[in-house]
Amino acid sequence: MNGASREALVAARERFDALTDTASVDVEKLAADLVAVTGLLDREVSLRRVLTDPAQAGEAKAELVARLLGSQVGGETVDLVSGMVRSRWSRSRDLVDAVEELAASAEFVVAQRAGSLDDVEDELFRFGRIVASTPELRSALTDRAATASAKAELVRSLLGGRANAVTVRLVVTLVTRPRGRSLEAGLEALSKLAADRRDRMVAIVTSAVPLSDQQRQRLGAALATLYGRQMHLNLDVDPGVLGGISVQVGDEVINGTMADRLHEVARRMAG
Template identity: 75%
Template structure:
């Protein structure tokens, strides 16, 4: 997002945080209602354009959204959406993307309240690894000719009761309503949002053998010092790493042995 849309989303994220700081607000229910609004505006292109028309007064657009959503969602959700449509948007699609992001953040907040955010982060990562290694499964989940009901049923058979309920909701929404994204890109985006809930970055760590607890702690501490932020490690094992380690943080890839990398981090911190 650029310009006005980026600012509008930042403001909406602040309002959402303020709402969900109040424990009387059901973050999970809020997420479901925001997801429903996302589906509505994704489907109704003309409505989306009206609600983002810069020539229309913000209050008039908020009133229209209130009339459309009245009785369909809670007052909390309606107020949040009204605030969104009062804002200016660079593109009409950005409004829908933002509401969808808020829905995901609200679900992740529900997991955080229940002290289950670590589980959700790890499950999203593992699900991504499973999909990337199974071409038939990926095809079944992404084929445009397959309806949402069969995809939902397939996901229930795969992760229903085996994963956190928040993980299941996030993955199901992504698979059944990808909105032009690849499954991999959608999962990566969700992982980043989960990490942001604790102001942490995500490091994908691939090693030839499983890391010991001591190695994980040392690596996590070294990366946190290097990047200046808390770090969540998504761990994967690949024998082709040849005894070393590969770390990816965002677009940056670090290759080398654990000892070599830690020594390099120490040198950089000392300089």
């Protein structure tokens, strides 16, 4: 997001944090309500344009939200979305993206309150790896001809009873409401958002054999020192790296694998 939308999103996050800091708020219901609002705004292009029209008074737009949503979702959701439409947005679609982000953030708050946020992060990463290594599964989950209910049922059959309920709900929402994103991009965005809940970054670590707890701790501490933030390590095992490790943080890759060194030797010999 750029310009006004970025500022509006920052304000929305602050209101969301203040709201979810209150233990009495049913955050799971808030998440479900925000998912429903995301779907409504994604479908109704004319509505989201009205709600982001800078020529319309903010209070008038907030009153419209209250009339439309008051009987459909909880009061916390109405208040949150009303505050969002009072802000200025550079593009109407940015408002939908922001509501969608807050819906996922609410799910992460549910996991955080239950002490299971680490589990959810790991499950999202592992599910992404399963999808990447199983083309048939990816095709089934992204098939435009398949109904949303069929995709949701497939996710529940795969993850139900094996993964945290928050993970299941997040993946179901992602595959049934992709909103033009690839499945991989959606999972990556969720992983980053989960890490942001604790102001930490995500490092994807690929090694030839599983790392010991001591190795994980040393690597995590080294990366935290390097980047100035705490790190969540998503671990992947790939015998093809032939020893050593490869670490990806965002778009940056720190490659120390034996295979990479062999390629470098071969390149130099060919030169």
